[in-house]
Amino acid sequence: MIQPGLYQILFISTALFFIGIYGFFTRRNLITILMSVELVLNSVNLNFIAFNKYLWPNRLDGVFFTIFIIAIAAAEAATAIAIIINLYRSHQSIDVENAEEMKY
Amino acid sequence: MNEMLIIMKSELLITIIIFLLLFIKLGKGMTNDSLLILVQFLMLLNFIAGFFFNLPGNLFDGMYHTGPLIAFQKNILNLGVYLISLLFADWFRKSEHLTEFFILLLSALLGMFLMISSGNLLMFFLSLELATIPVAALANFDLDKKKSSEAAMKFILSSAFSSGILLFGISMVYGATGTLSFELLPAQLNGNPLQVLAFVFLFAAFAFKLSIVPFHLWTADVYEGSPVAVTAFLSVISKGSVSFIFLTALYKVFQPMNELWYNMVMILSIATMITGNLFALRQQNIKRFLAFSSIAQLGFILVGISSNALEGTSSVVYFVLIYVFSNLAAFGVTSVISSRVGKENIDEYRGLYQTNPFLCWVMALALFSLAGIPPTAGFFGKLFLLTAGASKANYTFIIIAALNMILSLYYYLKVIRAMFMEKNEKPIEKIRLYPSVKLGMVICAIGIILTGLLSWVFDYIQSLH
C-alpha cells in the first residue's frame, strides 16, 4: 500500500477547505452553511495532522491543536445552532435570504 | 503556585465573579435593580483591583505572559466593562436575563484577557474563540427582535468563517515553521511565499475582528441589530483587545516581515478610513452610523500601528483608552434615547438640545473626541496616532489620513447639527436619567477632557514598556 505523501494530504485538505468555502457561499440553509464551516475546520485539522506527521514529527503542537479545534467547533456549532433556532422563531425560516433586513 | 495566582490575578478575579453570578442566578432572590447595583459594584471592584498586585511573568511555558503594559491594557478593558454596566442601566433593568448577560459578557472579557496575555497561537486561538462565541450569544439578547437574531446569525457565521481562515493560516504557519510560540516564531520567519500567504490569512482574521476593510462588512449589521450594550462592548472592548494583541503579533511575532506588513497596514488603513467614512456619511440609524464611524476609527488605529515603534504601541493603547470614553459615551446617550423613547434615527435627534442639554453636551463631547477636535482627548489620541504613523515620512499616507479626519468631521457634525441647530416641532421629551447612567456619563465626559490635557497619562503608558 502506498503511503500518501504530504502533498496528497495537503491537496485533499485544500480541496476540503475550498469545498467548505464554496458551500458557505452558495448554500441557502443556515444549517448547511454551518456544516460547510465545519468542513473548513476539518480541512485545517487535516493540515495540522499532516504537518505534524510529515514535517515536525517530534513537536506535537499540531495534534493538540486539532483536538482543541474539534472542541471549539463543537462549542461554536452549539451556539450557532441556538442562534439559528432563535432566528427560526422570529423569522419562521432558516433560509439565509430571509435574514437580510439590515443592509446598506 | 502562589505566584501563578497573582500573575493571573485578573483572569482569576473575573472567573470568580462569573461563578458568583452563577450562584446568584441559582439563588433567584434578587430584583433586577439590586442585582444591577451589585454587578456595578463588582465591576468597580474588579476595575480597582486591576491596579494592585500586578506581577509580570510567564506561565505555562510561555503560553501566558503578562507585564505592566498588559496589565494596563486589561485595566482599560475593565474600565470599559464597568462603564458599560453603568451606562446601559436603562436596558439592563428591563432585561430579564441580567445575570446571564454579565456571565456571558465576563466570559468574553476573560477570553480577551487571555488573548492579550497569550504567548502562543494555540492559546491565542482558544482565547479568541472564547472572546467571540459568548458575544454572538449576547448579540441575540433582544430575543424577540428580528434584527437581533439576524445580527447574531451574521456574527456567528462570519466569525466561524473567519475562524476557519485563521486556523488555516495558523496551520500554514505551523507547517512552515514548526512552532506556534510567539517567542520562537520570529527566528523562523524569512518571508518566503508560504509564510507570506500564511501571514495574509492570519492578518485577514485579525482584520476581521478589527473590522478592517474589506473584512468589515459584518460590522454594521451586527452593531445595528444587537442591543446597544452589546454593540458598545463589541465596538470598544472587543476592538480594543484585538488591537492590543494585533500590536503584539505585528511588533513582536512578525517583526521580521515588517516591511511587508507596513505596506499591508497602510493600504488597508487607507481603504478602511475611506470606506468607513463614506459609509458613515449616509447613515440615518445612529447605531449603524457609529458602527461605520468606528470602522473609520480603526483605520486610524492602523495608522498608529504602522509606525512599528514604541510610540506606535503607546499611542494605540492611549487611543483605545480615549476611545473607551468617547465611544461609550456616545453609545450611552444612544442607549438612553433608544430604550426610553425608542428613537434611533439621527433625524429624530433634532432639537434635542432644547429638552436634554446634558445628553447633548455629552454626545457632543463624545463626537468631538471621536472627530479629534481639541480640547477633547480624541484630538491628542488621533494626533499621536498620526504622529506615530508619520515617522516613516510617508506624506501621502498621512495626508490621506488627515483628510479623512475632515470627512469624518462632516458626519459627526451632522449629528451635532441635528441636536443643536435644527428645529423640531416635537423634540424628544425631557428624560430623567438614572443616577448610574449619569455617573457613567460624567465619568466619560471627565475622561474625554482630562485624558488629553493631563499629559502624564500618555507618558505613563509610554513608560510601561
Place this chain on the structure above:
Amino acid sequence: MNLLLLILIPLFTAIAVLLMRNPQHIKWVALTGATTQFITALWLLLAYQNERAAGNHFQMLFEQRYNLFTSWHISFHLGVDGISTAMILLTAFVVIAGVLVSWKMTKMTKEFYFLLILLSLGAYGFFISLDLFILFFFLEIAVIPKYLLIGIWGSGNKEYSANKLALMLMGGSALVLVGLLGLYFNSPERTFDLIRLSEIGISTETQKICFPLLFIGFGVFTALFPFHTWVPDGHSSAPTAGSMFLAGISMKLGGYGCLRVATYLMPAGAKEYANIIIVLSSIAILYGAFTTLMQKDLKYMNAYSSVSHCGFVLLGISMLTKTSMTGAVMQMISHGLMTALFFAVIGMIYERTHTRQINEMSGLLKVMPFISTIFFIVGFCSLGLPGLSGFVAEMTIFMGSWEHPDAFHRIATIVACLSIVVTAVYILRAIGKTAMGPLKEGYANLTDASWNEKLAAVILVAGIIAIGCAPFWLNNLVGPDTQLIMQKILLTQ
C-alpha cells in the same frame, strides 16, 4: 508678566459663564472677563516695551516652559515677540467689542458667551505658543466654536455655511498637521519647539515639501485664493459677534501661522514658492475686489472685501522683504480691527432695518448718525484713507513689495495698488446707498446706537486711529521681529 494669564483669564471666564444661570449675570461676567483680558493685553504691551527698552534682546520674551508629553518632546512653551504681542492686542480689542455688541443676545446666552470666550482662548493660546504642537492645539480649538456660533445663532443658509467653514478650516488644519509632522520627523532632533527648530535648521528638501503644506494649510484660514469660499458664506451667516471674531481673529490665525511657522521656519521653502503665492494673492486682491463690487448684501460685501484685504497679508508675506512683512502684520491688525468694526456696524444696521440688502436701505445717516458715522469711518479705513489703519498697512506692503526691482514683483504690486480704486468703488457704493440718500419710508423711527454698541464701536475706532495716526509704535513693535525673519531668509541661498 506671566503669559499663562492670557490663557487662564478666558478659561476661568468660560468656566464661570458655564456655572452661571442668570443671563444678565453671564453677560457681565463675560464683559468683566473680556475687560480683564483687554487690560492684560495692554499690560503685556507695556511690559514688552519696557523689557525691550531695558535692553532685553532675546527673541522671545516672558518665556515659560512646562513639559508635556515628554515622550514626544512636546512642551508647553510660551513666549511672545512683537508680532504676537500685536496680535494679542488685536484679539483683546475684538473680543471686548464682540462681547459688547452681542449684549442683546437672548437665545442661549450662556452657550453663546461660552463659545465666544472659548474662541478667544484658542486665539490667545495660538499667539503665545512657541511649541508647534500646542500651537496646533489652539488653532483647532478655535474652529468648532465658530461652527456652533454660525450654526446655532446664524442666519440665512447657516447650516451649509457652518459646515463649509468647519470642513474647509479643518482641511486647512489637516494640511498644517501634516506639515508639522514633516518638520518634526525630519529635523535632526525630534522636537516641535519653534525656536529650537529654527536654530537647528531644516533641510531644504523637507522645506520644499512642508512649506506648501503649512502655507496652504494656514492660507485656508486667511482666505488664500482659491480656498477662500468659506469666507463669504461663513461670515454672512454668522451672528454679528461671530463674524467679528471670524474675520477679526480667526483669519489672523492663518496669517500669523503663515508668517511665524511657514516662512520663519522654512525660508528656503518660502523662497521657492514665493512667486506662486504672489500670483495667488494678487489674484485674490483684485479678483476679490471685483467680486465684492457685485455683492448686494452688506455682509457678503465685507466678506469678499476681506478676501481682498487678506490677500494683502499674504502678498506682504510672500514678497519676502522686511518692510512688506511688517506691512503684512500691520494689515492683519488693521484688517482685524476694521473688519470687526465693519461687521459690528452691519449687525447694528441689520438689527434695526432687518435687511442687509444694500439696495433696500437709504438715508440712514438721518436717523442713525452715530452708526452711520462709524460706517463712514470703517469704510474709509477699508479703502485706505490716511489717518486710519488700513492706509498704513497697505502702504507698507506696497513699499516693501516695490523693493524688488524685477517686472514680476512690480506687476504684482501694481495689481495690488489698482485694487484700492475698486475698493473705493464698492465702499462708496455701499455707503452712498445705505447711509446717504433720501430717508426711506418707515425708517423714521429707527434708533441710534445703544451704549454697548457705542462703546464697542469707540473701542475699535480707537484702535484703528491709534494705528492710523501713529503707526510708528506698531512699526517699532513688529519691525525687529520681521527683521529677524528676514535675516533668516537672506541667509539661505
Place this chain on the structure above:
Amino acid sequence: MPNVTYITLIPLLPMAGFIMLGIFGRKYFKNTSGIIGTVLLLISTMLAIHTAYGYFFEYGKLDGIYQKMIPLHYTWLEFSKGVSIDMGIILDPISVMMLVVVTFVSLMVHIYSLSYMKGEERFPTYYAFLGLFSFSMLGLVLSSNIFQIYIFWELVGVSSFLLIGYYYNKPNAVAACKKAFIVTRFADVGFLIGILILSFYAGTLDFNLLIQKLTSPEASEFKNAVTTSFLGLSGLTWGLILVFIGGAGKSAMFPLHIWLPDAMEGPTPVSALIHAATMVVAGVFLVARLFPVFSMSTTALNLISYVGIISALIAAIIACTQTDIKRILAFSTMSQIGFMMFALGVSGFGGENGIGFTASLFHLFTHALFKALLFLCAGTVIHYIHSNEVKDMGGLRKYLPITHISFLIACLSIAGIPPFSGFFSKEEILLAAFQHNIIIYFAALITSGLTAFYIFRLYFHIFWNKPAIVKSDHKREGGLSMILPLILLSIGAAVAGFIPFGHFVSSDGSTLENTLHIEFSIAPVILGLTGIFAAMWLYLKQNNRPQKIAASMSVLYNIVYRKFYIDELYLFVTKKILFKLVGRPAAWFDKNIVDGLVNLTGNATEYISNKIKVVQSGKVQQYAMYFLFGIIGLAVLFIYIWK
C-alpha cells in the same frame, strides 16, 4: 528763524476744530460752531501771514536765494533704512505762498458760510468738515515728504467727498461725491505708483533729498533712473508721468476732469474753497513741488503742457454752452488750471527759463482770489434766486449791487483785462508759452478769448439780460458776513496783479523780474475784449441770437453741450466693461467655479458614498466572499506584485 510752534499750529487749529465740532458739535455747539471754526481759522490765517512775512522778508533768503527750510521733521513710519514717511514742515516760497492763499480763502469761506449755511441742520458738521479740509490742505502744502503729501492728498480728497456729499439726502450730491472720490482715487493710484518708482530710484521719500538725488546728473541714483527704460521711456519719466496723473486727477485735467462739474452739487462756499481756489490746484502745486525733477524729463514736461492746453481749451469751449451757473464756473476753473499746468510744462528750470513756473504759480495765486470771488458771488445769487440755472436769472444788478460789482471785477480779472490781477498772470503765462512752444501759445490765445466770452456770457445773463423775477423776500445780499468776503476778495482780485510775484516765487528761489511787454499784451487783450463784446452782443439784452447760433451748428453745439460725451464714455467703460465684463464674471466665477468646486467635492463624496452602498448588501455570504477576495487580493499583491 521760523517759529515752529506757530507754523505747526496753522494746520492743527482747524484740525482741533474738526475734532471738537465733529464729536461734540451736534450736542454742545449747535449754533456757535460757525464762530468757533471761523475764529480758529482766523488765528491760522494770522499765523500764516506772520509766517509769510517772516519767510519772505526776514529769514527766508540766503545770498539772495529763497531757501528750502525744514524747521520740523520727525519720523512717522520707517519702511527701511532711509526710506520713511516723515511728518515735517517745509518752508519755501511756494509753500508759504500757498499757506497764505489757503488760509485766506478758507477764512473768507468760513465767514461767508456763517450766514450762507445758517439754519442748516448739520451746521456743526459743515464747519467740522471745513476744518478737516483746511487742515488737510495746509498739511499738503507744508509736506516735506512725498508720502506725507500723498497722505494729505488723500485727506483732501475725502474732505472734498464729505463736503460735496454734504446734502446727503440729494441723490445727485451722493452720486457726485462718489464720482469725485473715485475718479481722483483712480488718479491717485498713478500718484502712488509714481511715488513708489521715484522713491525706489532715489532711495528716499524726503523731498529735499529726492530732488537732490534725482537732479544731479552725477549721482548714481539719477543715472539708474534715467537708464532703466520701460516701453521706451526712462524710469524717471514713468515715475514723473504717474505722479502727474495723480496731480491731473485732483486738478481735473482732461481726461480726468469729469468729476469737477458734478462736484458743484456741494454747498457753494465749498465749491469756492475746494473746487476753485485750493484743492483743485493741488495738482499744480505737486508739479511745482517736484519741478526740479520734472525739468529733467522733457517728455514729462511736454505731456504736462499738452494735457494742460487741451484741458484749457476743451473746458473753455464747453463752458460756452453750459447753463448751470456753477458748472460754467467749474469748467472755467478747469480751463484756468489748464493754463497753470501748461505754464509749468513750458517752463524751464532756473533763472529766466523759469518764467513759466513763476507765471503758473502767479496765476494760481490770482485765480484763487478771483475764482473764489466768482463762486461766492454765484453763491449769493443762488441764495437769492434759489436756482442754479442761468435762465432763471437776469437783471439782478439792482438787487445785488455789491455782488454785481464784485462779480464784474472778477470777470474782468479772469478775462485778462488790465489792470486786474488775471491780466498780469495770464500775460506771463502766454509769454512763457510764446517763448517755448508756439502751438500752445496760439491755443492759449484762443482759449483766453473764449474765457472772456463765456465769463461775460454768464455775467450778462445774471445781471442784465431779462428783467429780474424777484420772489425772494429775505435780505438781499445776506448779512455782513456774506458781503465782507466779497469785498475783501474783490480788492484782492483787483490789485493782486501788482505784486512783484517773481521776486518771491521762482523755480530756483532766485529773483525773477516781472517785465510787462506792452506790445506783447495787445493781442490777448484785444482778443479778450472781442470776447466780451461778443457776449454783450448776444446776451446783454434778451434776444434770440444765441438760439439761432446754437441752431445753426446744432450738431456741434450738442456735442459741446454734452461735454464731448466724455461722461458717457466713462459710464460705458465702468458700467459696461468693469461691471459687466470684469465684476460680473468674477462674481460668477467665484460662485460657480471656485465655490462650485468645493460643493462638487462634497457632492461627489455623497455620490460615491451612495454608489458603493451595494457592497453592504446584507447578505452574509457575500460578506464572506468579499472576505475571501480580500485575502486573495492581498496574497496576490504581496506575493507576486509588491515584494
